[in-house]
Structure formats: structure tokens, C-alpha cells
Amino acid sequence: MPMPASARPESGASGLSRIIDAAPLVIFLGMLIYIGFNAPNFMSFGTMQLVLNQSVPVVVVCLGLSIVVMAGGDDVVSGGIDLSIPATAVICAGIIAQLVTNTDTPLLLAIALALGAAMFIGIVAGLMVTRLGMTPLLTTLALFVAVVGVTKVVTSSRRINVDDPFIIFLRDGEILGISAGVVITLALVLVFYHFIHRTKWGLNLQAVGGSCEAAEISGLKPGHFLFWAFVIAAFTGFLASFFLLARGSGSSPGTENNLMLEMVLATFLGAAFSPRRVVTLWGAVLGAVLVAALSIGFKTMGVNVFWTGLIKGSLILVVLALAALSSRVKS
Amino acid sequence: MSASVLLMQDIAKTFPGVVALDAASLSVRPGEIHGLVGENGAGKSTIIKVLAGVYHADDGTVSIQDTPVSPVTSEVIHAAGVRFIHQELHLVPHFTVTESVFMGQEITTRLGLSRRLMCARAETFFRDVLDVEINGDILIRDLGTAERKLVQIARALIDDQARLVVFDEPTAPLASGEIEKLFRAIRRLKDRGIAIIYVSHYLSEITDICDRVTVFRNGRDVAVLDKVDENCANELIKAMVGREIDALYPKSGHTRGALVLQAKGLGDTGYFSDISLSAHSGEIVGIAGLIGSGREELIDTLYGLRPARTGEVTLHGKPVRFSSPADAVARGMVLVPRDRRRDGLVLDMSVSENINLASLEEVSCYGIELRNRARERASRQIRELDIRPDNPAIISRQLSGGNQQKTVLARWLATRAAIFLLDEPTVGVDVGAKVEIYQLIENLARNGAAILLSSSDPGELIGMCDRVLVMMRGRITHETSAVGLSIDQLVAMTTGASTQNSAEGHADAR
Amino acid sequence: MSIFRKTAIAGLLASVVFAGSAFAGEHLSLSGKRIGVAVVGTQHFWDREAFNGAVATVEALGGEVMAVDGGRDNQVHADNHDILLAAGVDAVISILGDGAVEPKFEALQDAGIPVFTVDHPSPFSVNNTTSDNYYMGTTIGRYMADAIGGEGKVAVFNAFEGALRICGIRAGLWKYVLADYPGIEIIQPELAEEFANAPEDARKQTLDLLSQYPEGTLDAIHVGCWDQPAIGIVQALEEAGRTDIVVTALDGGPETLEIMAEDGSPFVANVAQQPNLIGSTSAMNVARYFAGETLLPQTYVDVLPVNGQAEAKAVYAELGYGTLD
Structure with a gap:
């Protein structure tokens, strides 16, 4: 069916849709200001740094997920999504911890093996989705379960301490007075940003996700970009594993579930903050930091621990509902 | 050069x-x-x-x-x-x-x-x-x-x-x-x-x-x-x-009965505007128009699949507002959709199940489906419509396009509705099945149903209808009796080449 | 049980403790102090009771509570200590947790915030309040050995012996006792239970174990450090009709005491802790610390050995969980 003439938005967005567009940001800023006035020490350099510190692993996996969403389109069911990234992060952490602590393998060799495992997962996901045409949501969910299973075998489902100086540096080190993890993550975000938004390859990847047909007409191969998006996503899982090891001073079983939840929330929340209303790198990063800030804020305010989950979940539903409402008002 | x-x-x-x-x-x-x-x-x-x-x-x-x-x-x-x-x-x-x-x-x-x-x-x-x-x-x-x-x-x-x-x-x-x-x-x-x-x-x-x-x-x-x-x-x-209307069509003049369906000033931003039409019992009214003329959206709106922004619809003289197809069906109006594979048939259900889908109340007792009654009913419809193969248990996917379309028709015939909206009823159907479908439509009209037939085949519209409404860019630009209408004239109207009515449709997209 | 009722009971218990200590001539107060309470999770009875006991007592002593819950994720639990640090609380009570919290304790100590742990001995904590884990480990070892007549094959769920010191004590001393029974063999490799979803996970692992060890080749299943997996183990034994196999575990929460109290239950021995009292005692220790008293590194709270159905019913009543018939 040809595109109906009504798809043409009338001169500028209407007042209503502009209000709806601004609402998520207003709600979040409002919440943060409220928390700032009510939570002791919240508006302090220490807390800000804490927020950044705690959001580091989520930010890194969000980079991977946003790239997959950009390459595959933002339809949650049929579009691009990769739920296996947290599992990749956890298995890499497990491999490194197990080898370094329990078998005295040199750190570099352990890292190389972890990287190999991550690439294997990325390639499998990429091939299954692009070559076999499997649904990304189900494929990567199954991969998540499988990889977590293997992680349990590798670590015998036990906690393994790691005291390698490099990992300790990521945890406690500082660069220019700012936590090393935060600085390194910021550098990662900048590198990814350049790669996705400032290179031909990155722009083409976004085109493929935005409209598969448009990209094909322009001579681009959608499968190629989607495949590499999955590989890059697995790579971000590998990178995140270092921050997981640093944060936990080792590998603890069970960290993947929370990481996956926060990754998905932050990434799709980020879309509500981006001016183009699509998943972007900065949006995802901002989403991850805001989710961390809110949850720390609630804890600092002493909100009953039994209620925090409900408040967080409702806020996210509100933001997503507003995004859905905004696109309805526009059409 | x-x-x-x-x-x-x-x-x-x-x-x-x-x-x-x-x-x-x-x-x-x-x-x-x-x-x-x-x-x-x-x-x-x-x-x-x-x-x-x-x-x-x-x-x-x-x-x-x-x-x-x-x-x-x-x-x-x-x-x-x-x-x-x-x-x-x-x-x-x-x-x-x-x-x-x-x-x-x-x-x-x-x-x-x-x-x-x-x-x-x-x-x-x-x-x-x-x-x-x-x-x-x-x-x-x-x-x-x-x-x-x-x-x-x-x-x-x-x-x-x-x-x-x-x-x-x-x-x-x-x-x-x-x-x-x-x-x-x-x-x-x-x-x-x-x-x-x-x-x-x-x-x-x-x-x-x-x-x-x-x-x-x-x-x-x-x-x-x-x-x-x-x-x-x-x-x-x-x-x-380059051809004349062939003898596919059984038309033999209808007795126009009471006014059944009337729409006044119907509009939906960007798709169509200011649409007024009426259909009487025993009448077949055609809607012509190119793809994108708003014809499909109009049918969907009448059926309650899309909301109307302006205008009103009356049924048997009473204003109605359908918010869903279920409302329309309950008031005796049914749609045979253009894309039967997507909208009309549950392809993995049997023919019998598909035929009875819209009239489950009649074949069930306190919510329990009466299998024998359902099957008997389906068999009767299959015989009447000559659906082949004549096995009610066969899965609909295995039928040819024409027989699938007849299954959809059979379902709605089973409801004994008063108004039929037919959207491209013979697209992708072979000639033999076309003749049978035309005969079915004709029978419906003779039994007093009001029928709106939306089609891109000018021959079909002239052959089947009493009146034809021509839509272009979201408006009705012509309304004409089908008697004596030639294909050339109708094509000229739908393509905007007609000199008969120079007021070319200017759909206001706002 | 509603949250309100639970808090009411906790409050009651706390006031009993408070009254008790007041009777001893102490005038303890946390008035004007903000005490961070970090708990690894509140899903399980033990964790929740220890948490409730600590919170209720801090409040009863006039202190303000800032509570953080790790949602049964050791990583989140460890991170929560950073929040307490940033919020600048006066002291931290940290309940359970694995090695990931150690660097956090160190950071708190460096910032001059005293850390009081529950069931987590640490070089950075002022005081660790815990049950007498040594007594628990040896007692359950003796009871189990008696229950299988001093010989046979034993499977053990033992995921945390290396990761948590208290589990090292409990499982280690259990093994120490068994070393004197040459007829008892611990099946290798030992089993590792999941932390977050223990009963269901243990049920599946037990079913696998039973198919591996047919009738007559397995005599007991022991849970080395706690009792949640035992719920799933008993389920699996009943499903497979193998209730001849003896089950033992530690902690003695109400769920497992109820299972023990059933007729013909394979769950024969347990050692019950008093988690609410432990949490409450830890909070009292905080107050003692601020009152200038010198605390010993470890405070031991009494445990109640439970051997057989009759004792399960008695202990259930004694701990105020209700009555079982």
C-alpha cells in the first residue's frame, strides 16, 4: 500500500505531543531533584562518582545492545535485540577468575581465552539470526540460558576471588582524580560513538536498522551489518567482564540476571531521551546512569526496601507508555 | 546523439x-x-x-x-x-x-x-x-x-x-x-x-x-x-x-428495497473526506478507485476497523458508531476482506471451523461447541457453495485461492447478515470460481441484502452493480448508474481523465 | 504473615531484648545516630529475620535506620555498601554477603565508619555476631552419623565452604567429625547449590543424584551450611519414593522445622539458629560500641540442636513460630 498522505506531519509537532515528548526527562529530573533535597549527601561529588561507578558494567553492555538494536530495528520482537550480552560478560568473568585464581594461568592468556569465548558467542548469535533467519529475541534468550549454564560448569557455581593488580586497579585506581573504571568507560563510549555516528560504516549500520528496504536499495547488505553488530555486542560483553570482576573483586554466580534487566531497561529508556526517539548510544548511557542514580537515590532516602522495585518498575512503565503515547499522538 | x-x-x-x-x-x-x-x-x-x-x-x-x-x-x-x-x-x-x-x-x-x-x-x-x-x-x-x-x-x-x-x-x-x-x-x-x-x-x-x-x-x-x-x-x-464486458456476470436487475446503510460526511484525516453514500436492501453498490484513492480505508472505516474522524453512519435509520468489527457483526454488517490470507481465514483451521467462526453462538450451547451441529452446517454450506474438496475437516491452507474465498463468503453467509462489504472479492481467483462467487453475490442481493462491492476491476463493477461510486484522492468524484456504463468511461473516471465531470477530486489531506 | 505482623513480632522480641539488657544495668541508646543496615536479601526467612531484628532494635534504641537490600545478589549487596558510605551513616550493620564485600568494608573503615557484621567474619569488622558455628558443625556431624548407623554413603551440597568463612567452619567441622567414622564415605564431587533459587535447584540436582545412585547405594544427603536446599531435597525424595535416605541441614528455619515435624519425614536432624536475636544482638553491639564498651571480635548467640520429630515440634514452639501437631 502506498504511503498515505497523512504520514506527512503537519507544520511542526503539536503542543500536546511536545509536552508528551518532554515528559520523561521532566519526570526523571523531577525525581532526581526531589531525591536531592530529601536524601542526605545525595548532591555530592562522592555520590555522583558512586552513581557513575555503579553504572559502569551496565553502560558497557548497553553499548553492545544499542548497536544491535540500531542494526536490527527497534521492534522488540522482530527487530534487533541481544539478551546474551550479560551472559557473555559473566562467562568471560568466570573464565578469567577460574584460570587466574585456581590454575595460576597468566592474566593475558586468560583474557585471550575469554575473548575467544566471547567471539564464539557473538558469531553463533550472528549466524543464527542472519543466516538461519531466527528471531533475535528467542535466539539470544536461549543463548543466554546456555551460556549461563556453561558458566556454572566453568566456575562450579561458586564464588571465585580475584586479586590480580590489574583488576584491583580497575576497582580502586584513579586517573586524574576520577575512578579508573569511569574514565576507561568514558573513553570506550567515545570510541563507540565515533565508530557509530562518525563513520560511514556506523551510519550504514543505522540505515539498515532504520529501514531494511531503504538500505538495500542503496546497495547495502543488511545481513552483513547485523552479523557484525552481534559480534561487537559480544565484544562489549567481554569488556564488561573486567568491570564485573573489579566490582565484585572476583566472579560471583548470579550477577547476569540483574545485569540483563538493567541493560534492557536502560537502553530502551534511553530512546525516550534521544531527540530522534530512537535507541542511541548516548541515550543508553544516560539511561544506565539515570537508573543507577534513581536506585541509589531511593536507597539513600531510605525508601522501604520492599517498595523500591515497584517504584522503579512503575517509573519505567510510565516513561515507555509516554513514548508509545507520543508516537500515537503523532500519527 | x-x-x-x-x-x-x-x-x-x-x-x-x-x-x-x-x-x-x-x-x-x-x-x-x-x-x-x-x-x-x-x-x-x-x-x-x-x-x-x-x-x-x-x-x-x-x-x-x-x-x-x-x-x-x-x-x-x-x-x-x-x-x-x-x-x-x-x-x-x-x-x-x-x-x-x-x-x-x-x-x-x-x-x-x-x-x-x-x-x-x-x-x-x-x-x-x-x-x-x-x-x-x-x-x-x-x-x-x-x-x-x-x-x-x-x-x-x-x-x-x-x-x-x-x-x-x-x-x-x-x-x-x-x-x-x-x-x-x-x-x-x-x-x-x-x-x-x-x-x-x-x-x-x-x-x-x-x-x-x-x-x-x-x-x-x-x-x-x-x-x-x-x-x-x-x-x-x-x-x-481493448475489450467488452464479458458474460461472466449474472446481473438481472434488482428490486431496490428500504434504505439500509447511509453515511454522511464521513472523513478520516489524509485518507478520505466528505464521503456520503447509501445502500438499499437488494442493491449492489460498487466503489471504484485506484489503489490509494481511499477506497480501502473507507471500507475499513465503515466496518469499524478504523475510527472515523468526522461524519456519521446510520443503519436502518439509526445512527451507529462501530468501535470494532464485533459491533458491526452484531448489527448485521459483515466484511469479506481483500487479503483473505491475512484477515479473512485462519489458515491452519479446518474449513468447518472457519465457516463457523463468526456464528459460534448458533453452534454452541452454553459456550460448548456442538460438534455435530457445526459440522452439519459446514457441510451444507460447502455443498451450496461448491467448495472443493468437499471435506469440512480439511485444513484451509490446502485449498485453492478461489475455494478459500468461497470459505470466507460461506462464513458470512452463515450469519445471515443484512449488509455485506465485499473488498476485492475476486482478486487472485480463477475464472471458474469467479463465476460462482458472482452468482453467490447475486443471490445475496436477491434475498434482500445490501451489498457494497469495492473493486479495482471495472468490468466486475459494471457487470455486477446497480450504481457505481468513483473515488479519487479521498473523495467521491462521480456517482453513476452502472446501466449503459462502458469500461472506457469508468476507467476515465477513476484515472481522472474523464471529461464528463471536470471537478477533479482534490482530497484535502488536512 | 503480613509485614505488619512480622514487624510487630520483631519489635516485641527487640523490646524483650532491650528490657533484658536494661535489666542488666546498661543504658544503651542510638539516639541521633543513623545506622546503615545492609542485607543480602529478604526473600529467605533467615535473612529477613536477622534484618528485621537489627532494624527493630536500632529503632527501639532511638536510632534512625537506612536499609539497603541486595535482592539475593551478592554483587548488588556489596555495591549497596558504597551507598551507605556516600550517605555518611554513623555505623553499618552488614548481614551475610560473600567476598565481594571485603573491599567495601575496608573503604568504610578507612572513612571512619565502623562495620558490624552478621554471620560474616571479616578483618575490617568491629564485631561479628553469629551463631556458634563450631558447635553447629560438630553437632550436625554427630547427629547425621548416628542417623545412618555410623556407616554409609553421604552426598553433600557444599557450594559455599570456600567462599564464606562461616560455611567453612560448619562444613569443615562436619567433615572433622565424620573423619572418625571410617565407614562413612562422602560422595565426590560435592554438589554446588544455587544461591538465588535454592529449593528448586536442589530438587533437580537431587533427582539427578538419585538416578545416579539407585536404591541402597545412598544413605544420607546433607546441606553443609544452611537449610533452604533441604526443602527441595525432601520434595525430590518423596517424588522418587526414596524417603529411606536421611536428610540433615543447618539453620532450622520454620519451613524446615515444619518438614521435620511431619510423620515419617526423611529430614531427621537440624540445628536451629535464632536469626532475629542475632540481628538484634548486632544492633545492641553497635550501641555498646558507641557507649564506649570494648567488644570482643565475635559474639555468639545460642543455637538449638534439633534431633528428630519431637524436638522439631518443641523448638518450633520455643522460637515462637507457633505450634505444630
Whole structure:
């Protein structure tokens, strides 16, 4: 069916849709200001740094997920999504911890093996989705379960301490007075940003996700970009594993579930903050930091621990509902 | 200068069971706008796809600038300077104009994308080549449809290598006010020496913009007009249609009963506006119109699938407001949808289950389906409609298109509704099944049902209907008795070439 | 049980403790102090009770509570200590947790915030309040050995012996006792239970174990450090009709005491802790610390050995969980 003439938005967005567009940001800023006035020490350099510190692993996996969403389109069911990234992060952490602590393998060799495992997962996901045409949501969910299973075998489902100086540096080190993890993550975000938004390859990847047909007409191969998006996503899982090891001073079983939840929330929340209303790198990063800030804020305010989950979940539903409402008002 | 920029000769293409092209030829001279017209299935899009390298011709030759091209692949054709402007826009809504224009051919430096340079080039292109001002940083979704079309054109032409541009139904998504913008751009391209193939159903546009026209019918080029003006519309229609109404239709005059369905001032932003119509018991009312004329949306609105923004509908004199198809069905109005595979049939259910789907209350007792009653009912319908094979338990997917359509009809016949909305009831159905479906529709009317028949087949409308409403760009432009109406006249009305009523529909998209 | 009722009970218990200590001539107060309470999770009875006991007592002593819950994720639990640090609380009570919290304790100590742990001995904590884990480990070892007649094959769920010191004590001493029974063999490799979803996970692992060890080749299943997996183990034994196999575990929460109290239950021995009292005692220790008293590194809270159905019913009543018939 040809595109109906009504798809043409009338001169500028209407007042209503502009209000709806601004609402998520207003709600979040409002919440943060409220928390700032009510939570002791919240508006302090220490807390800000804490927020950044705690959001580091989520930010890194969000980079991977946003790239997959950009390459595959933002339809949650049929579009691009990769739920296996947290599992990749956890298995890499497990491999490194197990080898370094329990078998005295040199750190570099352990890292190389972890990287190999991550690439294997990325390639499998990429091939299954692009070559076999499997649904990304189900494929990567199954991969998540499988990889977590293997992680349990590798670590015998036990906690393994790691005291390698490099990992300790990521945890406690500082660069220019700012936590090393935060600085390194910021550098990662900048590198990814350049790669996705400032290179031909990155722009083409976004085109493929935005409209598969448009990209094909322009001579681009959608499968190629989607495949590499999955590989890059697995790579971000590998990178995140270092921050997981640093944060936990080792590998603890069970960290993947929370990481996956926060990754998905932050990434799709980020879309509500981006001016183009699509998943972007900065949006995802901002989403991850805001989710961390809110949850720390609630804890600092002493909100009953039994209620925090409900408040967080409702806020996210509100933001997503507003995004859905905004696109309805526009059409 | 060569005599032709494109010469396609004796192109043949056969699909299993269908001859799509049969020694068809097409010749385009340098710097001309060449129209390509024909009814649905005449072979227009097939020959364009052969040129694009999507289909490989069984026979025939293609030459560009007098150089034979073989094999015809999309790469070779692109290198030879042929560009295609598809009917669909295929743009990424959240990309900027610049990003869209340069998609796949971005300009980069060692540091990455040169956004500023690309933006400047895109804006210059719009200004110099297409004669419009478009800001390169604006998002596609903030553009009007006409501007989006121009972005699509810019994407095809930005590399400055184009010699021949094929426009496939370029005005289909545009409101009439926007068409002139597009035409101005197309004429500018012509002035720059670029040849253009213009494929369209709208004969008024063809006569307006084209220098020469080739008419296709039944897979061949049946006429070439070397001189085009407003007066040659009739000549075009004759060449396109070339047949009389055949004896497929059982029509034998109906007794018009009480007024059943009436709509006043019905409108939905951007799709149709100010639609008033009525249907009486025992009457078949046809709705004609090209794809995109608002015909499909109107039917969906009447049935409650889409909300109406303005206007009202009365049923048996009482105002009604359907918020869902279930409301419509409850009030005795049913729809046989155009895409039966998607909307009409549950393909993995048995024929019996499909037939009884809409009348489960009658075959169930306190919510429990009475299997025997259901099966008996289905068997009766299968016999009456001659659905083959006549096994109620067979899975619907295994039936032919015609028998699937009859299953959908059977379901609604089983409901004994008072009003039937039939949307393209015979698309993709073989002739034998068509005759049976026509007979069924006729029987419905004789039994006192009011029927709205929306169709793109002019013969079907004239053959079946008592009255025909013609829609164009979202409005009813003609209302006429089907008696004595010729196919030529009806085609002229739907394509905007009619002289009988010069008030061409100006759908207000606002 | 509603949250309100639970808090009411906790408050009651706390006031009993408070009254008790007041009777001893102490005038303890946390008035004007903000005490961070970090708990690894509140899904399981033990964790929740220890948490409730600590919170209720801090409040009863006039202190303000800032509570953080790790949602049964050791990583989140560890991170929560950073929040307490940033919020600048006066002291931290940290309940359970694995090695990931150690660096956090160190950071708190560096910032001058005293850390009081529950069931987590640490060089950075002022005081660790815990049950007498040594007594628990040896007692359950003796009871189990008696229950299988001093010989046979034993499977053990023992995921945390290496990761948590208290589990090292409990499982280690259990093994120490068994070393004197040459007829008892611990099946290798030992089983590792999941932390977050223990009962269901243990049920599946037990079913696998039973198919591996047919009738007559397995005599007991022991849970080395707690009792949640035992719920799933008993389920699996009943499903497979193998209730001849003896089950033992530690902690003695109400769910497992109820299972023990059933007729013909394979769950024969347990050692019950008093989690609410432990949490409450830890909070009292905080107050003692601020009152300038010198605390010993470990405070032991009494445990109640449970051997057989009758004792299960008695202990259930004694701990105030209700009555079982």
C-alpha cells in the first residue's frame, strides 16, 4: 500500500505531543531533584562518582545492545535485540577468575581465552539470526540460558576471588582524580560513538536498522551489518567482564540476571531521551546512569526496601507508555 | 546523439502458468518524458523489473545508448546510469535529509564522515537540480510527503551519473496540491537532458507531463503515442482496455428495497473526506478507485476497523458508531476482506471451523461447541457453495485461492447478515470460481441484502452493480448508474481523465 | 504473615531484648545516630529475620535506620555498601554477603565508619555476631552419623565452604567429625547449590543424584551450611519414593522445622539458629560500641540442636513460630 498522505506531519509537532515528548526527562529530573533535597549527601561529588561507578558494567553492555538494536530495528520482537550480552560478560568473568585464581594461568592468556569465548558467542548469535533467519529475541534468550549454564560448569557455581593488580586497579585506581573504571568507560563510549555516528560504516549500520528496504536499495547488505553488530555486542560483553570482576573483586554466580534487566531497561529508556526517539548510544548511557542514580537515590532516602522495585518498575512503565503515547499522538 | 537512450526489444517473460510479457518493446529517446500505462497485469511492472535486473527475461534484447547490455544485472544497469524511483519511499524516518540522500555513498575523510560537506552538497542539489529549498539537517519524519519524494529522487541522482530515471507511480502517496512540486522537479531533470520513464495509472498526469506514451496490454506494447495532449485520454483508454464486458456476470436487475446503510460526511484525516453514500436492501453498490484513492480505508472505516474522524453512519435509520468489527457483526454488517490470507481465514483451521467462526453462538450451547451441529452446517454450506474438496475437516491452507474465498463468503453467509462489504472479492481467483462467487453475490442481493462491492476491476463493477461510486484522492468524484456504463468511461473516471465531470477530486489531506 | 505482623513480632522480641539488657544495668541508646543496615536479601526467612531484628532494635534504641537490600545478589549487596558510605551513616550493620564485600568494608573503615557484621567474619569488622558455628558443625556431624548407623554413603551440597568463612567452619567441622567414622564415605564431587533459587535447584540436582545412585547405594544427603536446599531435597525424595535416605541441614528455619515435624519425614536432624536475636544482638553491639564498651571480635548467640520429630515440634514452639501437631 502506498504511503498515505497523512504520514506527512503537519507544520511542526503539536503542543500536546511536545509536552508528551518532554515528559520523561521532566519526570526523571523531577525525581532526581526531589531525591536531592530529601536524601542526605545525595548532591555530592562522592555520590555522583558512586552513581557513575555503579553504572559502569551496565553502560558497557548497553553499548553492545544499542548497536544491535540500531542494526536490527527497534521492534522488540522482530527487530534487533541481544539478551546474551550479560551472559557473555559473566562467562568471560568466570573464565578469567577460574584460570587466574585456581590454575595460576597468566592474566593475558586468560583474557585471550575469554575473548575467544566471547567471539564464539557473538558469531553463533550472528549466524543464527542472519543466516538461519531466527528471531533475535528467542535466539539470544536461549543463548543466554546456555551460556549461563556453561558458566556454572566453568566456575562450579561458586564464588571465585580475584586479586590480580590489574583488576584491583580497575576497582580502586584513579586517573586524574576520577575512578579508573569511569574514565576507561568514558573513553570506550567515545570510541563507540565515533565508530557509530562518525563513520560511514556506523551510519550504514543505522540505515539498515532504520529501514531494511531503504538500505538495500542503496546497495547495502543488511545481513552483513547485523552479523557484525552481534559480534561487537559480544565484544562489549567481554569488556564488561573486567568491570564485573573489579566490582565484585572476583566472579560471583548470579550477577547476569540483574545485569540483563538493567541493560534492557536502560537502553530502551534511553530512546525516550534521544531527540530522534530512537535507541542511541548516548541515550543508553544516560539511561544506565539515570537508573543507577534513581536506585541509589531511593536507597539513600531510605525508601522501604520492599517498595523500591515497584517504584522503579512503575517509573519505567510510565516513561515507555509516554513514548508509545507520543508516537500515537503523532500519527 | 544516439536515437534512443533505452531500447528494449521483443522482451518475453513467462512465470509458471502466466505469460507476463510476450514480445514487448519499449523505446525511450534522450531527454524525453516517456509515459508507460496499462491496466493491472498488463506487464508494466514486469518490464520495469526486467530493466532493473530483478527478473531475467526469457527472450529479447536490452540496449542502453545503443550498446547492448547482457546479462542485465542491477549493477550493470546502475553503472549505465539508470535510476529507479520506487513507489514506496523507503526512507529511514529518524535519519536527516543529508544522511538519507547519501545513504550508501557517504563522503568520508580519514577522520570519518564529512557531514558538513555532504549537507552542503545535498542542499545545493535540491536548489539547483530540483528547484526546492530543503534543509539538510531536518529529519525525514518532519518532512511532507512531497519533500520525502524529492529526497528519494535526490538519493538516486546525487552521484550525477543518471541518464535515465524510472518513476513508478510517483504521485501515489501525494495529495493533489503536492503533485505540482514533483512535476516541476521532473521537468527540471528533463531540462538537464535526463530521460524519464513515467509509470502511472493517472491518465490526467500522463497527458499532463509526458512527451510520448507507450501503452501495454496483455504483456505487449499495443500502442505508442508520439504526440501527447489532453485530448488523447480516450485514445489511451481504448488501447488499454481493448475489450467488452464479458458474460461472466449474472446481473438481472434488482428490486431496490428500504434504505439500509447511509453515511454522511464521513472523513478520516489524509485518507478520505466528505464521503456520503447509501445502500438499499437488494442493491449492489460498487466503489471504484485506484489503489490509494481511499477506497480501502473507507471500507475499513465503515466496518469499524478504523475510527472515523468526522461524519456519521446510520443503519436502518439509526445512527451507529462501530468501535470494532464485533459491533458491526452484531448489527448485521459483515466484511469479506481483500487479503483473505491475512484477515479473512485462519489458515491452519479446518474449513468447518472457519465457516463457523463468526456464528459460534448458533453452534454452541452454553459456550460448548456442538460438534455435530457445526459440522452439519459446514457441510451444507460447502455443498451450496461448491467448495472443493468437499471435506469440512480439511485444513484451509490446502485449498485453492478461489475455494478459500468461497470459505470466507460461506462464513458470512452463515450469519445471515443484512449488509455485506465485499473488498476485492475476486482478486487472485480463477475464472471458474469467479463465476460462482458472482452468482453467490447475486443471490445475496436477491434475498434482500445490501451489498457494497469495492473493486479495482471495472468490468466486475459494471457487470455486477446497480450504481457505481468513483473515488479519487479521498473523495467521491462521480456517482453513476452502472446501466449503459462502458469500461472506457469508468476507467476515465477513476484515472481522472474523464471529461464528463471536470471537478477533479482534490482530497484535502488536512 | 503480613509485614505488619512480622514487624510487630520483631519489635516485641527487640523490646524483650532491650528490657533484658536494661535489666542488666546498661543504658544503651542510638539516639541521633543513623545506622546503615545492609542485607543480602529478604526473600529467605533467615535473612529477613536477622534484618528485621537489627532494624527493630536500632529503632527501639532511638536510632534512625537506612536499609539497603541486595535482592539475593551478592554483587548488588556489596555495591549497596558504597551507598551507605556516600550517605555518611554513623555505623553499618552488614548481614551475610560473600567476598565481594571485603573491599567495601575496608573503604568504610578507612572513612571512619565502623562495620558490624552478621554471620560474616571479616578483618575490617568491629564485631561479628553469629551463631556458634563450631558447635553447629560438630553437632550436625554427630547427629547425621548416628542417623545412618555410623556407616554409609553421604552426598553433600557444599557450594559455599570456600567462599564464606562461616560455611567453612560448619562444613569443615562436619567433615572433622565424620573423619572418625571410617565407614562413612562422602560422595565426590560435592554438589554446588544455587544461591538465588535454592529449593528448586536442589530438587533437580537431587533427582539427578538419585538416578545416579539407585536404591541402597545412598544413605544420607546433607546441606553443609544452611537449610533452604533441604526443602527441595525432601520434595525430590518423596517424588522418587526414596524417603529411606536421611536428610540433615543447618539453620532450622520454620519451613524446615515444619518438614521435620511431619510423620515419617526423611529430614531427621537440624540445628536451629535464632536469626532475629542475632540481628538484634548486632544492633545492641553497635550501641555498646558507641557507649564506649570494648567488644570482643565475635559474639555468639545460642543455637538449638534439633534431633528428630519431637524436638522439631518443641523448638518450633520455643522460637515462637507457633505450634505444630
